[in-house]
Amino acid sequence: xxxxxxxxxxxxxxxxxxxxxxxxxxxxxxxxxxxxxxxxxxxxxxxxxxxxxxxxxxxxxxxxxxxxxxxxxxxxxxxxxxxxxxxxxxxxxxxxxxxxxxxxxxxxxxxxxxxxxxxxxxxxxxxxxxxxxxxxxxxxxxxxxxxxxxxxxxxxxxxxxxxxxxxxxxxxxxxxxxxxxxxxxxxxxxxxxxxxxxxxxxxxxxxxxxxxxxxxxxxxxxxxxxxxxxxxxxxxxxxxxxxxxxxxxxxxxxxxxxxxxxxxxxxxxxxxxxxxxxxxxxxxxxxxxxxxxxxxxxxxxxxxxxxxxxxxx
Amino acid sequence: xxxxxxxxxxxxxxxxxxxxxxxxxxxxxxxxxxxxxxxxxxxxxxxxxxxxxxxxxxxxxxxxxxxxxxxxxxxxxxxxxxxxxxxxxxxxxxxxxxxxxxxxxxxxxxxxxxxxxxxxxxxxxxxxxxxxxxxxxxxxxxxxxxxxxxxxxxxxxxxxxxxxxxxxxxxxxxxxxxxxxxxxxxxxxxxxxxxxxxxxxxxxxxxxxxxxxxxxxxxxxxxxxxxxxxxxxxxxxxxxxxxxxxxxxxxxxxxxxxxxxxxxxxxxxxxxxxxxxxxxxxxxxxxxxxxxxxxxxxxxxxxxxxxxxxxxxxxxxxxxxxxxxxxxxxxxxxxxxxxxxxxxxxxxxxxxxxxxxxxxxxxxxxxxxxxxxxxxxxxxxxxxxxxxxxxxxxxxxxxxxxxxxxxxxxxxxxxxxxxxxxxxxxxxxxxxxxxxxxxxxxxxxxxxxxxxxxxxxxxxxxxxxxxxxxxxxxxxxxxxxxxxxxxxxxxxxxxxxxxxxxxxxxxxxxxxxxxxxxxxxxxx
Numbered sequence: 001x002x003x004x005x006x007x008x009x010x011x012x013x014x015x016x017x018x019x020x021x022x023x024x025x026x027x028x029x030x031x032x033x034x035x036x037x038x039x040x041x042x043x044x045x046x047x048x049x050x051x052x053x054x055x056x057x058x059x060x061x062x063x064x065x066x067x068x069x070x071x072x073x074x075x076x077x078x079x080x081x082x083x084x085x086x087x088x089x090x091x092x093x094x095x096x097x098x099x100x101x102x103x104x105x106x107x108x109x110x111x112x113x114x115x116x117x118x119x120x121x122x123x124x125x126x127x128x129x130x131x132x133x134x135x136x137x138x139x140x141x142x143x144x145x146x147x148x149x150x151x152x153x154x155x156x157x158x159x160x161x162x163x164x165x166x167x168x169x170x171x172x173x174x175x176x177x178x179x180x181x182x183x184x185x186x187x188x189x190x191x192x193x194x195x196x197x198x199x200x201x202x203x204x205x206x207x208x209x210x211x212x213x214x215x216x217x218x219x220x221x222x223x224x225x226x227x228x229x230x231x232x233x234x235x236x237x238x239x240x241x242x243x244x245x246x247x248x249x250x251x252x253x254x255x256x257x258x259x260x261x262x263x264x265x266x267x268x269x270x271x272x273x274x275x276x277x278x279x280x281x282x283x284x285x286x287x288x289x290x291x292x293x294x295x296x297x298x299x300x301x302x303x304x305x306x307x308x309x310x311x312x313x
Numbered sequence: 314x315x316x317x318x319x320x321x322x323x324x325x326x327x328x329x330x331x332x333x334x335x336x337x338x339x340x341x342x343x344x345x346x347x348x349x350x351x352x353x354x355x356x357x358x359x360x361x362x363x364x365x366x367x368x369x370x371x372x373x374x375x376x377x378x379x380x381x382x383x384x385x386x387x388x389x390x391x392x393x394x395x396x397x398x399x400x401x402x403x404x405x406x407x408x409x410x411x412x413x414x415x416x417x418x419x420x421x422x423x424x425x426x427x428x429x430x431x432x433x434x435x436x437x438x439x440x441x442x443x444x445x446x447x448x449x450x451x452x453x454x455x456x457x458x459x460x461x462x463x464x465x466x467x468x469x470x471x472x473x474x475x476x477x478x479x480x481x482x483x484x485x486x487x488x489x490x491x492x493x494x495x496x497x498x499x500x501x502x503x504x505x506x507x508x509x510x511x512x513x514x515x516x517x518x519x520x521x522x523x524x525x526x527x528x529x530x531x532x533x534x535x536x537x538x539x540x541x542x543x544x545x546x547x548x549x550x551x552x553x554x555x556x557x558x559x560x561x562x563x564x565x566x567x568x569x570x571x572x573x574x575x576x577x578x579x580x581x582x583x584x585x586x587x588x589x590x591x592x593x594x595x596x597x598x599x600x601x602x603x604x605x606x607x608x609x610x611x612x613x614x615x616x617x618x619x620x621x622x623x624x625x626x627x628x629x630x631x632x633x634x635x636x637x638x639x640x641x642x643x644x645x646x647x648x649x650x651x652x653x654x655x656x657x658x659x660x661x662x663x664x665x666x667x668x669x670x671x672x673x674x675x676x677x678x679x680x681x682x683x684x685x686x687x688x689x690x691x692x693x694x695x696x697x698x699x700x701x702x703x704x705x706x707x708x709x710x711x712x713x714x715x716x717x718x719x720x721x722x723x724x725x726x727x728x729x730x731x732x733x734x735x736x737x738x739x740x741x742x743x744x745x746x747x748x749x750x751x752x753x754x755x756x757x758x759x760x761x762x763x764x765x766x767x768x769x770x771x772x773x774x775x776x777x778x779x780x781x782x783x784x785x786x787x788x789x790x791x792x793x794x795x796x797x798x799x800x801x802x803x804x805x806x807x808x809x810x811x812x813x814x815x816x817x818x819x820x821x822x823x824x825x826x827x828x829x830x831x832x833x834x835x836x837x
Contacts, residue, residue, distance in 0.1 A: 057502065058420045061410060065535045070608060071406070072657055100705070108391015112421045185657070 051120030058109060059121060067128040072185035073101065079130035079181075079230035081172040085122035089113060098200070099193035126232065130171075131181035133227035146222020149215060157210045162219065169228040180226035187220035384450030384794070384836055385497035386411070389419045394793045399701065399708045400749050401796070401836065402560050406608075406653070406660045406701075409552035413605050415529035415540060416498055416505030448498030452509075453835045454491040454565065459484040461827035487514040490832070493522060504528050507549075523549050523559060536607050543600035547589050547617050547647055547668065550601070555697035556590070556714040556743040556761075557649075557666045563745065563759050563784050565798050565832055584807070585763055585778040587718045587741055588691045589647075589668050597641060611664075613649040617641060642688040645670035651697075662699040667692075674726075690721040708749040716741045718765075732771050739765035739778060755788035767809075777809025781823075798832035 059077075063069050067078025077085065091097035092110035113121075150170070153161040167173050170180035179187065193199040195208035208216070387394060390411075394401065397408030404412065411418055463483030470477035489512075496508040504527065511522035527550075529540035542550050551558035588594075594617065601615025619640040651664030671688040695716035702709045718739040722732040741763045749755040762781045769776035782804040789797040807823040 053502065054420055058418055060535060061414065061418055062407065065533070070655065104393035105396055108387075108393075109420050111391055 051117045051124075054113075054117060055121060055124055059125075062105075063125070067125045068131050069183070072183040073189065074183070075186045076131045076182055077125040078128040079171075079232070080125055080178050081174065081176065082122045082126035083175040084172065084177045085125055086118055087175055089118045089121065090115075093118075096200070099190065099198045101189075102199070126230075128230065129233065130178075130228060130230040133181050133225045134184075145215070145218035146220075149219045150222060154210065154215075159207055159210050162223075170223055170226050171228045171231055178228070179223045180228035182223055184217075184220040184224035187223055188216055191216045191220070385448035385495050386416065388450070389416075389421065389448055389498040391420070395752060399703055399710065399747075400752055400755060400788070400790065401794075402564050403554045403562050403701075403710065403747070404552060404560075405703055406655050409653075410608065412552050413529070413538060413540060413603070413611075414505075414531070415503065415527035416507065417502060417529070419499055448496060450495045450497065451837055452491070452493040452495065453489050453837075454832065455488050455834075456490040456565075456830055456832040457484065457486045458828050458830045460825075461829075462825035490514050503530060521545065525549050538605040539602070540605070541600065541602045542615075543598070545598055547594050547597070547599060547615065547645075550603070550613065550615070551649065552611075553651065553662050553664065553697065553699050553712075554710075555664075555699055555712050556716070556741070557664070557695050557697045561714075561743070562710075562712060562747065563757055563786055563800070565786075565796075565800065565830075565834055584780045584782075585739065585765070585772070586780075587693050587695075587716045587739065588670060588672060588720075589693050594641075597645075599645075599647070601647065608655070609653045611649070611651045611653070613647075615647040615649075616644040617647065617670075618644050639672055639674045642671040642673055645672075658703050660699075660701045660703070662697075664697050666695045666697070669693075674731075687723050687725050689723050689726070692719040692721075693717070694719075706751050708747075708752065710745070710747040712743075712745040712747070714743050730770060733768045733776065734766060737766040737768050737771065737778075739763065749788070752793060753790050755786075755790070757784070757786040757788070759784035759786075772808065775809050779806050779809040780804075781806035782826075794836045796832075796834040798830065798834060800828075800830040800832065802826070802828045802830070 062071070062074050063077045067080070068076050088097060089106075089110050092102055092106040093113060095103075095107055097106075110118075149159070150162045153159040153164075162179070163170065165173065165176050166179050167176075170178065172178035190199060191204075191208045191211065192213075194201060194204040195211070197205060211219075386392070386397065390396075395405075397405055397411055399405055460483050463480040466475050466479040466481050468474035469479040491511055491513045493509050493511040495510075497506065499505050506527070507523065507525045509522040509524060510519060512519040523544070523546055525542060525544035527540055527542045529538060531538040544550055546559045548557060548559035551560070554560055554562045597617040597619055599615055599617030601613055603611060603613040605611050619642075645668060647666070647668040649664065649666045651662055653660060653662040655661075668691075670691045670693070672691055673688045693716060695714055697714035698712070700709075700711045716739075718741075720737040720739065722735055722737065724735070726732055727735055741761065743759065743761045745757065745759045747755065747757045760781075760783050763779060765778040767776035768778070772778050782802060785801045785803070787799045791797075804823040804826040807826055
């Protein structure tokens with residue numbers, strides 16, 4: 001036993017020594033600040049050292065170096081509209097945007113920023129590759145509700161189609177945010193913040209007031225599953241890029257993810273395979289329940305209920 | 314010079330009496346005045362004081378203006394405390410990232426800067442850019458505690474002491490129990506620090522508490538983070554809040570009978586626990602390196618050396634000897650591995666730790682054995698886990714750990730009758746469950762169980778080092794930086810339930826140690 005102890009001691013001492021040597025003599029080329037943007041992305045030309053440092057040391061800690069955040073309640077910034085990013089950062093700075101997380105996190109972060117730093121940050125994130133839509137069994141099911149809200153809204157309830165302003169594929173417009181590929185949690189929360197008025201925006205307040213929690217959930221899940229490329233980037237760059245989102249949805253099979261990422265528009269998402277997928281995963285999801293009504297595997301009719309609403313697929 | 318009269322005339326006596334009654338009246342008036350002053354102060358000053366505190370800085374997440382709870386770091390980042398803490402001192406996944414990144418995150422411009430700095434990283438490294446504000450903050454803990462049974466007076470029955478069986482006061486009101494001054498935050502772009510000076514009441518002294526320096530660097534894609542640290546307490550570098558960390562919850566530790574009162578007949582140092590958690594290591598100096606991959610895998614190697622060699626025994630110049638705390642002989646290596654998985658609002662950590670210490674025990678009492686080479690070996694191995702659900706309204710944590718300490722006693726000590734066994738084992742399990750509602754109301758249950766090899770010479774009487782206790786806590790946080798604590802410590806086994814502990818029948822049960830605590834913990 002003592003021998004084992006001695007061996008352990010020697011081993012740990014060696015490891016410690018190796019670590020110290022490793023730490024002091026390691027070639028930092030991979031760690032260098034100057035090597036900030038990865039080759040996959042559009043080269044980042046920081047307006048100033050400060051902005052570079054800001055993104056490296058502050059923004060990217062939560063929002064990710066690739067503009068894709070690890071946490072579902074922190075928004076992805078990749079490929080977000082530049083004007084929108086600027087206006088939001090300025091709204092945080094002057095404390096005009098006052099939803100819960102904005103207050104807790106962004107007020108303090110944005111307060112010392114200068115206009116040129118804000119522009120540089122917006123430049124950086126708006127130039128990144130768009131987030132790959134995240135598909136899950138929930139989002140696939142919600143597609144059938146979310147898609148209709150996105151494309152037609154609820155005209156009788158004064159809820160216009162989202163794509164009226166947020167553009168056809170949810171890529172956003174000048175000062176109108178990109179929603180495609182955003183975290184569902186984040187969209188859901190913000191819609192509720194619009195509804196309760198903590199986040200002030202008259203149009204969104206009016207719209208969100210007329211939406212139920214389930215509808216908000218469905219549209220959020222649908223939007224998070226969209227993969228709309230960054231319009232500011234040449235399509236080839238984006239197709240060649242292999243940068244996957246920080247967390248891949250464990251529930252979605254690889255084929256599904258590949259299918260979702262290779263289709264540039266939501267219209268082209270393969271419906272039959274969705275149905276098949278849903279059929280086989282019904283037992284795992286309490287919110288989603290499907291029953292096969294008729295037909296074969298390739299062309300079947302399903303009766304599903306999602307969040308206590310039923311629909312025939 | 315006026316001669317001093319040794320006798321007092323009746324006239325003088327009368328004068329003294331009137332003086333006495335005058336004094337009494339004066340004292341009465343003073344007392345009433347003092348009380349009135351405090352009442353008026355409370356009435357007039359508290360509302361503006363509270364108002365002032367509320368407007369010191371933003372904010373509570375529900376949109377109401379509130380104070381920030383992590384003062385130094387909050388001043389640096391502008392974050393509300395809820396960003397890094399569920400409820401202090403427990404960290405959120407982001408709080409762990411902040412710590413592992415060396416406390417450096419900020420968007421505030423550096424104060425000392427040169428215009429040329431803005432163009433190159435190298436220039437920035439050359440021109441040390443210091444922090445905009447000095448990251449100072451304070452921590453105050455106030456505690457009232459009441460013991461189930463008043464501890465027996467240590468000096469009872471001794472010559473000149475109180476009569477046998479006398480007891481000390483059954484309660485203690487420590488105002489403050491502890492005050493800390495922190496310098497915590499970014500020093501340069503890569504270096505961050507946490508320096509804590511603490512005045513603590515039972516000891517009645519001001520001293521260096523937890524202190525740490527970190528230097529970190531990350532890869533361009535933030536997948537790899539490498540850091541090096543130096544601190545004075547093993548586990549201070551740890552980012553989780555299990556018993557393997559120096560910031561394990563529950564952290565509001567009020568003096569119980571064992572470390573404040575008379576001290577037990579068997580283990581006068583208090584309840585037995587693993588060596589690395591003991592006071593010895595708060596005196597040590599150590600450092601290490603860590604590697605953190607993909608926000609999840611953490612590997613650390615560190616080493617600790619005694620900072621204070623202890624008191625030198627008479628006629629002996631060797632390290633330690635009869636010091637109150639003992640000393641580490643040479644360097645004690647420590648290794649720590651942990652893995653964290655975050656999904657949605659959930660975070661789960663599992664980890665392990667090992668530390669190997671050659672330790673010269675305190676107060677050996679045999680001069681010939683006082684040498685840094687005659688040491689016991691303590692091999693501590695432990696594992697831990699921590700699960701957190703951090704919702705907007707509900708926060709739940711389950712924290713657990715298990716530690717095994719293998720104590721190989723020095724043959725010389727065993728021969729000399731200091732220990733019964735060549736090898737003594739100690740196992741400690743700690744389980745904690747916490748719930749917080751809106752970061753405002755909270756409840757906590759903690760269970761600690763210690764068992765081990767019976768060693769009559771080390772532990773006295775029946776030789777068992779066994780302890781078992783529960784901590785029940787209710788918290789109320791009117792602001793994120795202020796915690797009112799109602800805690801009940803219930804002891805079911807103390808020192809293997811040896812009886813009697815102090816020689817008084819009332820104190821002979823483990824439950825005699827039970828303590829009710831009312832506390833206030835504020836950071837600002």
